[in-house]
Amino acid sequence: MTISMPATVKSFGNESLQVLTAAPASNAAVILAEITASDNITCHVVGDWYATAETNKVARQRKMCQTKTTEALGVSTWQTPDLMYTYLPQSVGTPATAGNEAYEALVEGATVYLLQRLGKGGKTAITTGDEYLLWPVELGPQVPGPSADDEGGEFIMTQTCAFAPGYDEPISGTVAAA
Numbered sequence: 001m002t003i004s005m006p007a008t009v010k011s012f013g014n015e016s017l018q019v020l021t022a023a024p025a026s027n028a029a030v031i032l033a034e035i036t037a038s039d040n041i042t043c044h045v046v047g048d049w050y051a052t053a054e055t056n057k058v059a060r061q062r063k064m065c066q067t068k069t070t071e072a073l074g075v076s077t078w079q080t081p082d083l084m085y086t087y088l089p090q091s092v093g094t095p096a097t098a099g100n101e102a103y104e105a106l107v108e109g110a111t112v113y114l115l116q117r118l119g120k121g122g123k124t125a126i127t128t129g130d131e132y133l134l135w136p137v138e139l140g141p142q143v144p145g146p147s148a149d150d151e152g153g154e155f156i157m158t159q160t161c162a163f164a165p166g167y168d169e170p171i172s173g174t175v176a177a178a
Contacts, residue, residue: 042122
């Protein structure tokens with residue numbers, strides 16, 4: 001029997017994050033024009049942005065005839081990580097400053113829709129048929145600070161986000177033409 005390695009896609013540099021500040025017409029089929037009007041914050045986000053999910057294990061009820069019990073899966077909770085992104089602190093008062101796209105799009109208290117593509121980088125144009133995960137989130141305060149305490153550090157904002165009311169997991173979708 002011949003064993004062959006399956007095809008894979010490198011993750012390093014092959015992901016992107018767009019900010020839609022208005023709800024898309026369809027969460028599962030965001031229209032290309034809606035994405036084109038959004039802000040590509042990929043080159044502002046520091047590191048990666050991957051959510052996690054935790055699923056509780058619960059004990060199944062032991063029946064009278066049983067001498068052992070087993071576990072079952074319980075409630076799953078998705079956790080969205082904090083956003084960390086670069087900005088230009090001396091230009092925050094100047095609207096539409098190049099370099100502050102993420103800062104301006106991610107307003108504290110707003111609900112935004114983060115469109116995450118895996119397997120395609122932020123410098124690759126979004127096209128009809130691209131697969132994505134959509135994260136409807138509420139945004140917490142923008143907290144300024146450095147990315148590192150050495151010569152490689154840049155000024156960043158750290159911002160907590162959580163699922164918007166009515167949502168409890170990411171939505172898988174495909175970019176639609178119209």
